[in-house]
Amino acid sequence: YQLLNIPARRVAIFGGTHGNEMSGITLVNLWIKNGKEIQRKGVETKPFITNPRAVEKCTRYVDTDLNRAFTTENLSAPSGDDLPYEVKRAQQINEIFGPKGSPDAYDVIFDLHNTTSNMGCTLILESSKDHFNLQMICPVLLTEHPLLKYSTSRSVAKHPIEVGPQPQGVLRSNIFESMRVCPLTIDGLCCVGLEFPPCSVDVFRVWDKMDYPRDTNGNIIAMVHPNLQDCDWEPLNPGDPMFQMFDGTTVRYEGVGTVYPTFINEAAYYEKQQAFVTTRRETLVAGAIKKA
Amino acid sequence: YQLLNIPARRVAIFGGTHGNEMSGITLVNLWIKNGKEIQRKGVETKPFITNPRAVEKCTRYVDTDLNRAFTTENLSAPSGDDLPYEVKRAQQINEIFGPKGSPDAYDVIFDLHNTTSNMGCTLILESSKDHFNLQMICPVLLTEHPLLKYSTSRSVAKHPIEVGPQPQGVLRSNIFESMRVCPLTIDGLCCVGLEFPPCSVDVFRVWDKMDYPRDTNGNIIAMVHPNLQDCDWEPLNPGDPMFQMFDGTTVRYEGVGTVYPTFINEAAYYEKQQAFVTTRRETLVAGAIKKA
Numbered sequence: 017y018q019l020l021n022i023p024a025r026r027v028a029i030f031g032g033t034h035g036n037e038m039s040g041i042t043l044v045n046l047w048i049k050n051g052k053e054i055q056r057k058g059v060e061t062k063p064f065i066t067n068p069r070a071v072e073k074c075t076r077y078v079d080t081d082l083n084r085a086f087t088t089e090n091l092s093a094p095s096g097d098d099l100p101y102e103v104k105r106a107q108q109i110n111e112i113f114g115p116k117g118s119p120d121a122y123d124v125i126f127d128l129h130n131t132t133s134n135m136g137c138t139l140i141l142e143s144s145k146d147h148f149n150l151q152m153i154c155p156v157l158l159t160e161h162p163l164l165k166y167s168t169s170r171s172v173a174k175h176p177i178e179v180g181p182q183p184q185g186v187l188r189s190n191i192f193e194s195m196r197v198c199p200l201t202i203d204g205l206c207c208v209g210l211e212f213p214p215c216s217v218d219v220f221r222v223w224d225k226m227d228y229p230r231d232t233n234g235n236i237i238a239m240v241h242p243n244l245q246d247c248d249w250e251p252l253n254p255g256d257p258m259f260q261m262f263d264g265t266t267v268r269y270e271g272v273g274t275v276y277p278t279f280i281n282e283a284a285y286y287e288k289q290q291a292f293v294t295t296r297r298e299t300l301v302a303g304a305i306k307k308a
Numbered sequence: 309y310q311l312l313n314i315p316a317r318r319v320a321i322f323g324g325t326h327g328n329e330m331s332g333i334t335l336v337n338l339w340i341k342n343g344k345e346i347q348r349k350g351v352e353t354k355p356f357i358t359n360p361r362a363v364e365k366c367t368r369y370v371d372t373d374l375n376r377a378f379t380t381e382n383l384s385a386p387s388g389d390d391l392p393y394e395v396k397r398a399q400q401i402n403e404i405f406g407p408k409g410s411p412d413a414y415d416v417i418f419d420l421h422n423t424t425s426n427m428g429c430t431l432i433l434e435s436s437k438d439h440f441n442l443q444m445i446c447p448v449l450l451t452e453h454p455l456l457k458y459s460t461s462r463s464v465a466k467h468p469i470e471v472g473p474q475p476q477g478v479l480r481s482n483i484f485e486s487m488r489v490c491p492l493t494i495d496g497l498c499c500v501g502l503e504f505p506p507c508s509v510d511v512f513r514v515w516d517k518m519d520y521p522r523d524t525n526g527n528i529i530a531m532v533h534p535n536l537q538d539c540d541w542e543p544l545n546p547g548d549p550m551f552q553m554f555d556g557t558t559v560r561y562e563g564v565g566t567v568y569p570t571f572i573n574e575a576a577y578y579e580k581q582q583a584f585v586t587t588r589r590e591t592l593v594a595g596a597i598k599k600a
Contacts, residue, residue, distance in 0.1 A: 042528075042554070045527070046554055074578070074579070075367070132475040132477075132478050181475075182475075183424040183473075183474075183475030183476060183478075183575050184475060184476055184477060184575065185424075185476060185575035185576070185578065186424050186475075186573055186574075186575045187528075187531050187573075188531070188532075188537060188573065189531040189532065189533065189534045189537060189552050190534060190537070192531060235337070236334075236479075239479050239480070239481040239484060240480075240481065241481065242481045242482060245480060245481060245482070260481050262334070262338055281478055281479075281480065282478075283475050283476065283477035283478045284477070286366070286477065287366070
């Protein structure tokens with residue numbers, strides 16, 4: 017048995033890590049006003065708006081992406097007024113819900129995001145060793161990668177949920193409702209005496225970032241190909257259409273073997289030079305979970 | 309016969325009136341680089357980015373909505389550095405493509421917009437007397453209204469095109485392609501000798517603005533009902549579901565008679581207190597068009 021801190025004692029639910037992702041913001045604000053839906057006996061559940069200034073402006077961030085700000089460097093920087101707003105905020109969040117990596121950190125943080133990609137409801141996992149999250153029942157994107165590092169908000173504790181498609185600044189009832197079931201997963205966390213047997217789980221491990229074709233000035237000169245648009249999690253094989261150039265020609269995928277693209281045409285990733293992420297499917301064995 | 313300035317001598321195509329509406333921005337930038345697609349004999353066609361600073365930041369506007377800035381007041385305001393960026397820009401645009409209401413104004417301005425609403429390809433028309441635009445072949449939204457005033461960019465000349473659904477900051481090939489046919493409509497403008505017989509056209513005339521239900525602090529407490537989401541241009545009858553409150557209850561439409569909602573759940577209209585616009589269908593007679 018893998019011993020984990022189950023039942024979890026302290027669970028945080030973050031909304032507004034990106035100020036224009038409305039589902040999480042709306043849900044967390046609802047739960048701040050009335051926490052009944054998320055309260056469970058023996059568990060402290062804390063709904064929290066992580067980037068209130070960006071929420072107020074309905075923009076992804078004010079100075080820099082909060083969801084990439086939780087680096088060791090930022091968290092240990094001497095505090096001061098000259099720090100970017102989101103770095104200051106990351107330090108505050110780390111104080112309340114961390115410190116990152118310490119035994120005092122919250123057991124679980126759900127960070128509620130939405131995307132313009134057609135990803136459905138996705139759990140994003142930072143480590144293949146995270147047996148708790150592997151036991152969840154939705155597509156799993158595994159961002160563990162030797163080079164690509166993210167430094168996300170949820171990294172303060174030990175676990176985000178991404179739901180799409182939904183435009184930035186828009187609240188759609190279908191996305192809202194599928195995110196609202198988040199508290200149900202808390203039930204799994206606080207069921208004293210409940211055990212989860214070991215099982216195998218298919219995950220999508222981040223493989224590579226694919227940028228849009230660009231001209232020498234950095235301007236994009238192609239779009240995601242209509243055959244690929246909205247086809248998150250579906251196989252992309254060598255020779256399949258990938259981009260449609262503005263002159264009408266097709267750019268095909270030339271990699272080796274089948275990949276599973278996701279975050280296809282996410283609005284916020286144009287500035288990150290990313291049209292989509294390729295992933296590879298793999299099967300992980302999730303250790304059993306027994307109360308510690 | 310209604311005599312119009314046909315063939316048009318000068319046609320402008322605007323992109324980036326809202327800096328996060330990517331289809332028009334991308335197309336206009338393409339046409340600035342290579343105008344072949346939009347050139348027609350005897351017609352001066354000018355592609356133009358109207359709000360370059362907002363485009364650079366990928367945001368709707370910098371100081372104020374450019375597409376509401378073309379008021380007589382703004383256009384006649386003494387120029388100065390203290391004016392909002394978009395008001396200065398409106399004055400410059402009015403100088404180049406107007407002056408608004410004068411014989412020197414461009415004959416036609418196509419203003420390319422996209423929306424998060426499921427509106428398809430829509431022509432927006434400011435006056436029921438605009439026989440030229442009535443002769444076009446896509447859904448027509450007529451914004452002529454005794455109280456609701458818009459002061460849009462295209463109002464400098466005499467004619468916008470709105471295509472959706474597409475999230476802000478995203479370029480989708482299907483929306484891009486359906487907007488790219490814009491130059492075809494120029495053909496109608498410059499066909500010397502071509503005549504259009506009179507015909508009747510169904511239009512959707514703006515009737516009313518519907519706001520989201522809000523609490524006493526102005527926060528929204530409901531979403532567009534799933535039965536209404538994406539149902540732009542479809543009939544909404546008294547008793548039909550309109551909003552879904554966060555507590556799960558349904559708010560029904562209580563107006564008198566059938567309306568046709570559009571701009572349903574447009575991202576940019578949350579700040580304008582508008583969940584959707586109701587319209588009424590009516591039939592207009594488009595006068596014949598003959599070369600002047």
